[in-house]
């Protein structure tokens with residue numbers, strides 16, 4: 681498989697035994713795939729993509745997570761996004777306290793009381809997501825405290841509309857966006873490192889980005905899905 685770039689967009693080209701060209705945009709993964717017949721030359725393909733650049737852009741920008749969130753009523757069959765992967769929700773009734781289990785068959789099992797409301801179920805899932813995130817953040821902070829030789833006194837998770845993370849330098853306190861649980865854990869690590877690098881350099885200065893490049897050279901790559909998600913960058 682090869683790829684071409686047009687207007688800053690990388691398109692994967694898959695040659696197949698087909699008659700026409702098909703362009704697919706995977707909004708969630710931010711991938712663009714073109715299926716085309718074997719015999720077509722590259723100029724033809726490039727022109728085809730060039731004519732559709734604005735269409736591709738429009739589809740890449742679509743905030744699918746936003747739309748899905750509205751559709752989710754937290755019933756069996758709903759699809760959630762956990763650590764960058766789609767996960768099916770299965771809801772079971774129980775008389776015991778609510779519980780969430782991440783099964784190995786990429787399903788999330790939720791045990792709730794009979795007749796629980798969707799708001800209640802949402803709260804239960806969010807609480808579970810916070811737990812997942814908390815555990816991962818804790819591990820990353822300890823890892824990077826050693827590497828960067830800094831100390832984080834406290835961290836928290838909250839819903840934020842415009843930022844992936846923030847850092848209070850004076851109190852050495854970090855806040856992270858709850859939505860990070862939807863993305864690959866590599867994204868989370870990058871945001872954690874970003875906030876911790878602020879403990880070495882307050883501003884987004886040249887020095888700040890030099891430090892990022894030095895400690896986490898692929899941070900731009902890691903944060904790309906986050907930028908596409910609508911929120912620009914960690915703060």
Ligand SMILES: [Zn+2]
Pocket residue numbers: 874875878884914915
């Ligand atoms: Zn920042």
